[in-house]
Amino acid sequence: MAGAARAQVSTPIDEGLAQHLLNRLGYGPSPGELARVRAMGVQAYVDSQLAPPPMPPRLEERLRALSGPDAHGEEALLRAIASPRQLEEVLVGFWLQHFREGDAAGRVVRPHVLGSYAGLGAALGKRGGEGAAMQALVRHFVTAPSANLQRSVARVWESTRGDQRAVLRRLLTSPEFLARSQWNGKEKDALRFVSSAVRASGLVVENVAPLMPFVRGPLSDKERAEFVERLAGGRLALAPVRPHEYASSAPPLRAIEAAQGSVSQPGPVLMTAPTPSAVAMAAARGQPADPVRLREQLQNQEFLRY
Structure with a gap:
């Protein structure tokens, strides 16, 4: 715990801790991000995601162009892979699941995930439930959180009237969240596995339609192996001619x-x-720079966790 606490103010941070931040605050590192986050340190990286950068114009253009029956799902996947606002996308997914809403509600939720809980609930026509929402948020980021951590986050929630930036800053810089025991403590679902794999590949992604069959439900071992082979082999038209x-x-x-x-x-x-x-x-x-290395990385059992 003490080492994790010191990591908040000292740089560069451990590569494992940088990986943990990129895994939990987003959908895993893309090439070069580990070094960047190591140099930034915990506090600076968390703050950069709580006040996220603007969306790249080309990505905005691609998002506006999405249409058809899978448009909302494709938007969620493209944002998870390509958006620099990684924490925002993780939070959108969390709140949609918490409120049992579909991908179509993502555009309603997204402007409020770093605002107040009251504003978030009002956007969806929800009221109350703050205690349950806070506990769910803590558990989403921390496996088996302690009572002390939950009380600490609750105090911030109450004093700021549910200001999500303040709540998340306390949670994501806590020694408990940063502890080595939390690293790789959760299993990736299909969306997170596919998104993190594509991000790891470093490929330019403008077309996520070929990825959609792999994120519609739990992946079997056979389906996961097929996806890895197609991605590493450059056989997914993610940036078509x-x-x-x-x-x-x-x-x-x-x-x-x-x-x-x-x-x-x-x-x-x-x-x-x-x-x-x-x-x-x-x-x-469309071809990864090092297909052999990418294939080995994605086939490693550790890659299934975050």
């Missing part, structure tokens, strides 16, 4: 009308179908 996106590598000709006929001049042109070089570029984007 789109017509009109790639320029030809050959010097194209552009016809320009002139007074005395048509003159051909070199100039850039976007092809209506990808050229072989464009296909190779897209394949490279």
